[in-house]
Amino acid sequence: MGSTVADIKRRLQEAGEREFAVLERALVADTRRGVREAVEVARRRLAGERAERERVARLYAYERELAAGRGAGVVVGLDEVGRGPLAGPLAVGAVVLPLEPAVEGLDDSKQVRPEARERIAAIVKQVAVAWTVEYVEAADIDACGMTASLVLAFRRAVAHIEEAGACPDVILLDGNPLRLDPREVSVVKGDGCCASIAAASIVAKVERDALMCRYAEQYPEYGFDACKGYASPAHIEAIRRYGLTPIHRATFCTAFVQPTLF
DSSP, X not given: OOOOHHHXXXXXXXXXXXXXXXXXXXXXXHHHHHXXXXXXXXXXXHHHHHHHHHHHHHXXXXXXXXXXXXXXXXXXXXXXXXXSOSBSOEEXXXXXXXXXXOOTTOOXXXXXXXXXXXXXXXXXXXXXXXXXXXXXXXXXXXXXXXXXXXHHHHHHHHHHHHHXXXXXXXXXXXXXXXXXXXXXXXXXXXXXXXXXXXXXXXXXXHHHHHHHHHHHHHSGGGOHHHHTTSOOHHHHHHHHHHOOOTTBOGGGOTTTSOOOOO
């Protein structure tokens, strides 16, 4: 019925006492309906929160299982961001998480909304035993290739974590093995099933996105704040119109620039 108390009072004044009982029953029924709806909304919210806590707990549990299988204690998770863009650096994040407190919302960075990524990244940085994001710039990617760049960035990330005093017993990598270290364990889709890899994914994504937004101020024609260096139609059109900047990966852009005659 949707009646408010003011509506009931007004209608009582207009209709007289003979309708009081009917209106009172209608108000009670409406109130009960509202309570039932509120209870159902709360029930669904609590169920969703419980499911999310259980999902995150599985990320931590799976990671502990991997570490225990190698008789290990300290675990560092690593993940890369920015393998495919036409511009900007490759970024590799590395995070060592404590067992507690669990960081709510950890997941593959691609599955997390931008505003949530920033919030989660801030929490990770606050609670982490150690963390870093290491970059390989566009010119080095052009010179060395992507595989060598990944190796360089991962080695830098592990070295930084060790310098911070968190010597890892296990190095968890997302995706295919790089065979850089005997402590290495590769986990397919690890950013969705291991807590520290997910944390590394989110921190690296947030840090690299922020860097690309700063580059957008330096090179406003390319819309780096929107495309983050990836091959959006607007970005490709800007390359064709304005050419390449120092942060572009020239070897990635050969299809979009005119070859020179000399």
